[in-house]
Amino acid sequence: MLGLYIGSTTGYSGKNMIAMSMGKKFQKMGLNVGYMKPVGVMPKEIDGKLGDEDAFFVQEVLGLSEDPSKVTPVLVDQDFKVKAFRGQCEDLLPVIKKNYQDISQDKDVMIVSGSGSMYSGKYCGLDGVSVVEALNLNAVVIDRFNKELNYDYMTVLKDSLGDRMLGAILNDIPPYFNEEINSMLAPFLESKGIKILGIIPKDPLMGAIKVSDLAKRLGGKIISAPDKADKVVENFIIGTMQVENFMLHFKKSKRSAVIVGGDRSDVQLVALEGNAQCLILTGNLYPNDIILTRSEVLGIPIIMVRDDTYAVAREMDTLLSRHKLRDVIKIQHGSQLVNSAVDYQYIKETFDLKW
Template sequence: MPGLYIGSTSGYSGKNMIVMGLGLRFQKEGLRLGYMKPVGAIPVELNGKLGDEDAFFMQQVLGVSGEPADVTPVVVTHDFKVQAFNGRVEDHVAPIVEGYENISANKDLTLIAGSGSMYSGKYCGVDGIHLVKTLGVKSIVIDRFQKELNYDYLVVLKESLGDNLAGVVLNDIPPSFMDEITTLIKPFLESKGVKVLGVIPKDPFMGTIKVTDLADRLGGKIISAHGKVAHPVESFLIGTMQVENFMTHFRRQRNSAVIVGGDRSDVQLVALEGECPCLVLTGNLYPNDIILTRSEVLGTPIIMVRDDTFSVAKKMEDILSRHKLRDSAKVKHGAELVASHLDFDYIKKELGLD
């Protein structure tokens, strides 16, 4: 039965969204679907069995079952890394092949989710390129726009994978770059034999994070407006400047969390009155009573953190670029994005499902 490996040029590129979108669409068309994630990077136990957090989540979303030992034969724990770097030689590919055979039995298609980039796991022989060739499956590689696209990487992958590369998906493309994609990048890639299966535009909603999740990731404490912690945060703004300058920037970024020192009540008040989704106060300093009262009245949560403003801003940048797909509304929206921007007819033809 055919298999399709979903890989990427780097971590946090949208593999779960693509797997989910493909899976839900194929299931809607009546295909019996299998799912596995050969290498798990987020170890977690469920019912006493070791597996991968993403894999357990995707099984739930797709409504598919499978023993963790088959779904994720290789789980990268600290002990696993120590053994690998100490030169302990084990065949990690054999259990992956066995798991794939068990999962794909009596299935019309098995989706195989990669971990990290296509070269991740090279140190122990379980990188995406090796697995695609060993399993004899087709692959789709996602390249997420992060300042630019990895054109060279995609061309090299085509040379490495040959016909095993069904095509690539260009993800999170900002509006300002769309014209260049259409007129320059896509024609260039396809002239090199790299089929562009879809171009997914940047979607603000997919990059949001709930206030409550943000507080948890920052190691902070929510101290007000606890009933409004489901507010979505799209981006962030640092409130270290003078109030007049801050107001100018803030008007352009209304859905941004405002990171500001706990002693800057002037900026805090402007942000609250401007209906920002939340305040992140740094330096472990409580706001004054006026700020707390306005926060409660306006329903704007305040997160208090120990770190300084610069450190929190760096964390925020990382969190917003790497926040995982977990919210049910995002699952639905992500599936719709994939369904509307990928060439499913071509994919089915490549897999022999047409």
């Protein structure tokens, strides 16, 4: 049986997307796939059973129905952390190992998802490196591009994991960075024994968020065109400049939300006529009747929030980089991106898989 641990150099790197995509790919190849997330940090109860929110979701996508308490035997909440920091954290690796053995009995492939980074949970002995070693897994480490790649981190991981590190997947790579990867970073990493299993290009849709979800996350209220709240926002632009300058920047932005003060009707009108995905009006100020009417006519939702423009912009930046993978369209699109990038032939030959 092949056991794959999906870890990462940082949180919010695409572990769920890659776990689901690889799981679905192996299933299509005729392999019996199991899934586990040993340590959960998002406790959630469904039908009276407590588990991890992400683990519930991944199981649903993969069509699996294992007991949540076996899939995620360790749930980290505040009480858990308090005990751990007081030195009262018991050795939970044997519990994880027992549940892994139960789930994996009849499986060809086990996908095991990490939480946070590969060293998250070190304070209680439940970090990814420890789990990989305890369960005798092969680690796939995701490194998501954020201004640069964490090549130092990956070399340290290689030293820690040795042959257990199957390879790295570089995620969210912008086009302009491909030359540096191909000419320098990939050869460097492979010289250190780190196989590049795939390079996944940056795709705006993967960081997108629905207007309805955006309103909830910003603590705002949709005050116009609520029937169009399923529109998808890929980026944002701040409308604090003069109208002429705003128009210049706005033309370059596609599928953008426009964050603008509730009293800036001039910018609001330009954004509406320019077919913005939505307006986010700050300062808890209602727009005038002309803006509301045009919003309804054009089918462009308006979200009203209490915070100031720059506070909302900071929150938007975080949301678009960390928004959870939940929409069917994003799952399908993400799977295509992952599975067209991952070197499955290498995995097949390395582990002598039959499909």
